[in-house]
Amino acid sequence: xxxxxxxxxxxxxxxxxxxxxLGLLRHLALHIFGMAQALKRVDSPVxxxxxxxxxxxxxxxxxxxxxxxxxxxxxYTVTSIIFHIGLILVPVFLFAHIKLWREGVGFGxxxxxQRLADVLTLTVIVTGILxxxxxxxxxxxxxxxxxxxxxxxxxxxxxxxxxxxxMHPQLNPFPYTMTMIxxxxxxELVLVLMPFTKITHCVLYPFVHYASxxxxxxxxxxxxxxxxSLGKDGSV
Numbered sequence: 001x002x003x004x005x006x007x008x009x010x011x012x013x014x015x016x017x018x019x020x021x022l023g024l025l026r027h028l029a030l031h032i033f034g035m036a037q038a039l040k041r042v043d044s045p046v047x048x049x050x051x052x053x054x055x056x057x058x059x060x061x062x063x064x065x066x067x068x069x070x071x072x073x074x075x076y077t078v079t080s081i082i083f084h085i086g087l088i089l090v091p092v093f094l095f096a097h098i099k100l101w102r103e104g105v106g107f108g109x110x111x112x113x114q115r116l117a118d119v120l121t122l123t124v125i126v127t128g129i130l131x132x133x134x135x136x137x138x139x140x141x142x143x144x145x146x147x148x149x150x151x152x153x154x155x156x157x158x159x160x161x162x163x164x165x166x167m168h169p170q171l172n173p174f175p176y177t178m179t180m181i182x183x184x185x186x187x188e189l190v191l192v193l194m195p196f197t198k199i200t201h202c203v204l205y206p207f208v209h210y211a212s213x214x215x216x217x218x219x220x221x222x223x224x225x226x227x228x229s230l231g232k233d234g235s236v
Contacts, residue, residue, distance in 0.1 A: 001177045001178065001181065002177060004181065005177055005180055005181050005184065008181060008184045008185060008188070009100060009103075009184055010103070012184075012185075012188060013100065013184070013188060016188035016189075016191040016192050017191060019191070019192050019195070020191040020192065020194050020195060022195075023194065023195020023196065024194065024195055024200070024203060024204065026195065027195060027200060027204055028204065028207070031204075031207075073138075075134075076131070076134050076138075079127050079130050079131055079134070080127075080131060082123060082127050083123075083124060083127035083128055083131060084202060085120070086120040086121065086123045086124035086127070086160075087124055087156060087202065088202060089112065089120055090112075090117055090120050090121055090124065090160065090163075091159075091187070093109075093110065093111055093112040093117075094111065094112065094117050094163075095111035095112075095114070095117075096167075098111050114167070118164070118167070118168075121160050121163065121164045122164070124156075124157060124160045125157050125160050125161055125164070128153045128154075128156060128157040128160075129153070129157070131153055132150065132153045132154070135149060135150070135153075136150070148197055148198065149198075152197060152198060152199065155186070155189065155190060155193070156190060156199070158182070158186040159183055159186045159187040159190065162179050162180075162182045162183035162186060163183045163187075165179050166179045166180050166183055
């Protein structure tokens with residue numbers, strides 16, 4: 001099991017990282033291509049507005065904190081924000097993970113304290129379970145949800161549960177090596193699935209929102225032209 005764990009930490013991790021990186025680059029390339037095609041088709045009057053860097057930046061930052069513009073399901077929104085904060089910070093800034101990145105891909109960065117990592121880890125576990133419960137309990141959410149919406153919260157918190165148990169052996173009822181294998185494999189599964197599921201938004205959301213506001217716009221009279229084409233002009 002030790003040999004398999006080393007394999008999972010080394011070659012398997014590099015493979016998972018490569019799949020994630022290439023998949024996200026594909027998303028970026030397709031989005032940039034679509035943005036370029038959209039800009040080719042718009043008339044010049046839209047360009048000054050689209051080029052307003054400060055306005056687009058403020059809009060994007062506002063959408064990064066959706067509590068500022070959501071009036072319904074505030075508890076769910078706040079819980080989701082807290083969940084995403086820990087979901088991003090712990091994998092990226094935990095010392096043990098940074099060490100793995102250094103060994104696997106050759107670079108690293110600043111690490112957060114273990115105490116803060118523990119608090120964030122427990123927060124992700126609790127909020128992830130709460131999000132699942134609130135999704136199941138809400139009729140509108142159930143109607144809009146797909147299978148992955150129920151599976152992803154559990155898939156995302158498994159690395160946090162196993163990682164916390166591995167770092168606190170006094171609380172861990174399972175063998176350390178088995179716990180670490182579950183932790184590493186579940187984390188690598190998240191990396192592999194990232195370009196193919198909703199997990200993508202955790203990484204690309206700011207860029208996608210900014211790019212969409214920049215390129216995907218009607219000309220100033222676009223709305224009126226659409227209404228005329230539909231025979232609904234004068235109805236709004």
